[in-house]
Amino acid sequence: MDEIKNKTEQLNAQQGNSGGGRKRRRHRGGKGNKGNNQNGENRAQQPQSAQAPQNPQNNQNGNKPKGDKQKNRQEKNAQPQQNNQKQSQKQQPKQPQPQKQNNAQNGNKQKGNKPEKQEKQDKREENRKDTYVYTLDGNLYINLTNKCSNACDFCVRNERSSYYGNYLWLKNGDPTVEKVIAAANGFGDLSRFNEVVFCGFGEPTYKVAEMVALCDFFHEKGLKTRLNTNGQGNLINKRDIVPDLKDKIDFVNISLNASCYEKYQPICRSQFKEAGFEGMIEFAKLCRRNGVNCRFSIVDCIGEEEVAACKCLADSVKIPLYVRKYITDS
Numbered sequence: 001m002d003e004i005k006n007k008t009e010q011l012n013a014q015q016g017n018s019g020g021g022r023k024r025r026r027h028r029g030g031k032g033n034k035g036n037n038q039n040g041e042n043r044a045q046q047p048q049s050a051q052a053p054q055n056p057q058n059n060q061n062g063n064k065p066k067g068d069k070q071k072n073r074q075e076k077n078a079q080p081q082q083n084n085q086k087q088s089q090k091q092q093p094k095q096p097q098p099q100k101q102n103n104a105q106n107g108n109k110q111k112g113n114k115p116e117k118q119e120k121q122d123k124r125e126e127n128r129k130d131t132y133v134y135t136l137d138g139n140l141y142i143n144l145t146n147k148c149s150n151a152c153d154f155c156v157r158n159e160r161s162s163y164y165g166n167y168l169w170l171k172n173g174d175p176t177v178e179k180v181i182a183a184a185n186g187f188g189d190l191s192r193f194n195e196v197v198f199c200g201f202g203e204p205t206y207k208v209a210e211m212v213a214l215c216d217f218f219h220e221k222g223l224k225t226r227l228n229t230n231g232q233g234n235l236i237n238k239r240d241i242v243p244d245l246k247d248k249i250d251f252v253n254i255s256l257n258a259s260c261y262e263k264y265q266p267i268c269r270s271q272f273k274e275a276g277f278e279g280m281i282e283f284a285k286l287c288r289r290n291g292v293n294c295r296f297s298i299v300d301c302i303g304e305e306e307v308a309a310c311k312c313l314a315d316s317v318k319i320p321l322y323v324r325k326y327i328t329d330s
Contacts, residue, residue: 132175133183134166140184140193140223142214143200144207145174149232149276151269152257154299157201168201177213184218195224195250205233208241215248226251231280235272242286252294254284256321258302259309284319295320 134141146157146169156163175183184190196218198204198211204227205211215225231254233241245252258264261277270276287294296314298307300323307323314321 128167130170130172130175131166131168132180133187134164134168135187135193136164138194140187140190140196140218141200142180142184142196142198142204142211143168143170143175143202144180144198144204144210145200145202146170147174147206148201148203148230149236149271150203150230153267154301163201170201174207174210177210177217180210180214181217190218190221190223193223195226197226197228198249199226199228203230203232203236205229205236205241208233208237208244212244212248224250226253228253228255229283230255230268230270230276231283232270232272232276234283234286235275235279240286242283242290242292245287246290246292249292252287252292253322254280254287254294254296254319256280256296256298256310256314258298259306259313263306281313281317285317288317288319295322297322297324299323300325 132143134143143166148155152158157168162168187193196214198214211227218225225248227245227249229252257268258277261274264270264277265273268276272279284294284296296310296319298310298321300307302310311321
């Protein structure tokens with residue numbers, strides 16, 4: 001009986017030890033076995049800090065961060081995108097910004113739709129006096145009108161509002177004889193000038209009566225007088241004005257500009273058309289017949305062949321020809 005009891009106790013002891021061992025191995029396995037299946041090692045034996053690695057591979061394995069960790073990851077991922085956006089904005093050229101409506105803030109005071117600088121310039125234009133008399137190359141020039149029967153391509157008034165600093169556009173109408181004399185006296189001693197030239201932004205023969213009266217005034221001052229004209233004065237006044245010029249105008253300069261009407265009209269565009277060119281030639285002939293000293297003039301920019309053709313024309317009517325330089329800067 002004792003032997004049977006001892007064998008029974010030994011058998012129970014062996015079964016109890018094996019059962020306990022299985023319980024302990026099951027307890028140790030637990031979640032650690034799952035870790036062994038994924039990573040090939042017993043994670044239950046690793047430190048706690050190693051169980052939650054902070055690498056982005058967890059997102060691929062299905063382990064999504066939560067709470068503040070997820071927020072921090074989103075902010076970190078957003079930073080490279082923001083940096084790329086800032087860098088692309090720096091590389092792009094700056095677009096012009098629309099003008100601020102609040103002129104007090106940007107310092108550009110405006111009146112209506114014009115900036116202050118433009119307003120001041122316009123005000124100076126309004127307040128400036130018309131120029132009736134100006135000086136150039138030792139001569140006294142008289143600006144009687146802005147009217148002209150031609151619209152020449154090369155005329156200086158097409159390119160600028162002033163001529164050597166003199167504003168010759170008349171805003172207040174053509175001047176009277178008295179206004180011109182007053183302006184001339186403003187230059188002091190007139191005897192220091194070589195001659196008086198009737199030449200402005202218009203054709204002086206529109207003002208024949210005023211010109212003749214002024215010739216008397218300047219002759220009394222001991223000055224010679226010259227008329228620069230397009231030669232269409234008879235057509236403008238619808239009569240022969242050459243007798244009016246005799247003993248008044250000491251010299252007449254007639255702008256020929258071309259050797260024939262076909263070449264003259266495209267560049268001078270006379271309002272009288274073909275009659276304008278023919279009337280100019282006839283005016284020169286009348287001046288010569290009446291003893292009024294005159295000449296033709298052309299600009300050197302018309303070309304050598306055309307200059308030669310103009311010389312032949314001038315010789316045919318016995319009028320001297322003067323070739324002058326084209327004025328490009330004043």
